[in-house]
Amino acid sequence: MSAPQLSVFFFLQMFVILAACRLVGLLAKKMGQPQVVGEMIAGVLLGPSLIGHFFPEAQRQLFPPDSLKILYVGAQLGVGLYMFLVGVEFKTELFRDRIRGAAAVSVSGMVVPFILGSLLALWFVQIPGLFSEEATRPEAMLFLGAAMSITAFPMLARIIYERGLTGTSLGTLALAAGAIDDAAAWCVLAVVLASFGAGSAVAIKAILGGVLYGVIMLTIGRRLLASLGTAAEKEGRITPTLLGITLMLFTLACWFTDFIGIHAVFGGFILGVAMPRGLFARELQKQLEPFAVVFLLPMFFTYSGLNTRLDLVDSPKMFLIALVVLLAAILGKGIACWAAARMNGEDHRTAMAIGTLMNARGLMELIILNIGLQHGVIQPALFSVMVLMAIVTTLMASPVFEWVYGRHARAKGELQAVS
């Protein structure tokens, strides 16, 4: 396919993708679900699980192999920018203040699902078609452990913000715990990816490079980047030059982390955390978020959905596996966090709310799964089972939160009405 043909295709694909995401997103909203849930599902529906199952010819014509590369690069850019903006919004001071209180919830919300995931991996490596043949037992255990302990941190942040819970005990606790969990899970993933490279030299490069990158960015980098903030305050806005420099740093960070063998999203996220706060952060959000979230991110959901084959979950055995994964996910994360919060002195309702919020996997799970699939750690069947788990736990979050916490808190006037 020539470049001009690809570009014609691209516009048509994007129309279909944006339309599907908006339509399913609208339906999701009517059912009290956030937009992101709709887009996760829209991606799966555009893939072989629905459209490709009933209209295989149409699906092949709309997504020819050549065009998938464009979609992939756009998806990486979108998810990298999104994680960069999540980093820009990340409140390190919140994190510091609550680090002790959040530790209990976060550690149990990490250790329990990690152990459950690792144990499941021991079983799954014996079943053909789940893990790839190259994956060793420790790698499989680490990967599934990390994948189980991930939390939909940006989504959790959004729900807390939307419900006006940002300053409350519940909000701070859940946010801090979610952040710690995700940071730890990404570190484990980095180890898996590194060990999945061509030997220990590659692993050392990745781990050392990643740690060095993180430490330098959050110390010297942060101080150097502060001048961007000063420049923005002086101009009263982010000029095209400032935005250009910021995007240069962003592409460099993504390239560097990709290059040393960990993923571009790490590079983007850490750079975002190191960026100046205040006017600079607010203006950056305003200038980049709309296009990144509305146009680029749907490319990620679609690419992920095109790899999701729910038709592979077709035997009693696969149903059983899907069910066990789902139960392990909910038990390991939701119940463990609830228990930790209870033992930490929170009341029953608050503890349940924390468990519910931490249990949602959202976009983060899709990112980690796509990395695993793309690096050949897992195969399509396990990928699809895990996507199903991510969708169900994310779908659960809003209604269960409303049921265990929202309606009571709203009755007491502690919660903003959900718009």
Place this chain on the structure above:
Amino acid sequence: MSAPQLSVFFFLQMFVILAACRLVGLLAKKMGQPQVVGEMIAGVLLGPSLIGHFFPEAQRQLFPPDSLKILYVGAQLGVGLYMFLVGVEFKTELFRDRIRGAAAVSVSGMVVPFILGSLLALWFVQIPGLFSEEATRPEAMLFLGAAMSITAFPMLARIIYERGLTGTSLGTLALAAGAIDDAAAWCVLAVVLASFGAGSAVAIKAILGGVLYGVIMLTIGRRLLASLGTAAEKEGRITPTLLGITLMLFTLACWFTDFIGIHAVFGGFILGVAMPRGLFARELQKQLEPFAVVFLLPMFFTYSGLNTRLDLVDSPKMFLIALVVLLAAILGKGIACWAAARMNGEDHRTAMAIGTLMNARGLMELIILNIGLQHGVIQPALFSVMVLMAIVTTLMASPVFEWVYGRHARAKGELQAVS
């Protein structure tokens, strides 16, 4: 090259592209030139004319063939979005009020370069390596005529806005004349592209489809789109849903015009003109312009620059051709517009300023040239000569404007200081 490899490459390429555009843009600014001039030149420098000439191996490694497709699609998206935003900013009422006054300037600024371009084409078709073998004489004449009569309308608008001339006689006249010129040139281009398709059925589809699209969008379309504006006023902003719908329409418009055989930029521009004004237009600019202009548009300049081979202008004959093209461009556009403005009763200085502004070709010329190259109307040598002309006429605009008009007007306090 696999998709993940391409994505690593993409981040590195974008870093180099953004850095080159910012650096050369900064140098341009120091010399009183707008950013766009810097980016035009940066693109050429990244291509075979400089980097590729001195470091061919490095250039091949940075821009492997597979990655050019990604660059192309990104460039199309960028230029499509940019033209869409130019359409959103387009002031139809200004156009209507001044249509009579602008007619003289615009007609002479169109007819004279068109005739000169057509005459040159008669000469050029006899020289091998300029036009493609498939181009008939009328097609060559139409294409070069249209390419000569183009004006850097968005750049002209920007200079006028930056100098605070928007409401003045000079500003209104130049803007209206520039808009008429570009609209006419794009129509001629559409005819060339259509006739360059597979016969008259294709041509009719393109011309009829294009006219129908334009008429419907600017009548029924505009009325239907008004509801987007009402919704935005009600919300006080453009919600993600509204932005999603707008981008859906944008991709559909680009796809449709591409599909019927004219170019996506037409679809984007006309849709932009039909979009509601007021809060909606302002918010849309704020949400889309930064990323489109700072991140996506440099991809276009680079792709265009990669096709520009100034090394092909290496013989006395090619030098002569380049010089003749440049003289014809300046005479045909600048001098003709000056004469028309003088005859229309403008004083000498204003007439000179109008001629200077209309003479700049800017980004618009690159778009039309890239379309010609990509559809096989012209070959790399003529493409490169024309790019050279576009750069020189654009480079001339700011200093000549300052010299013939700016310094006098500023002395009289009629002009804002150039920041």
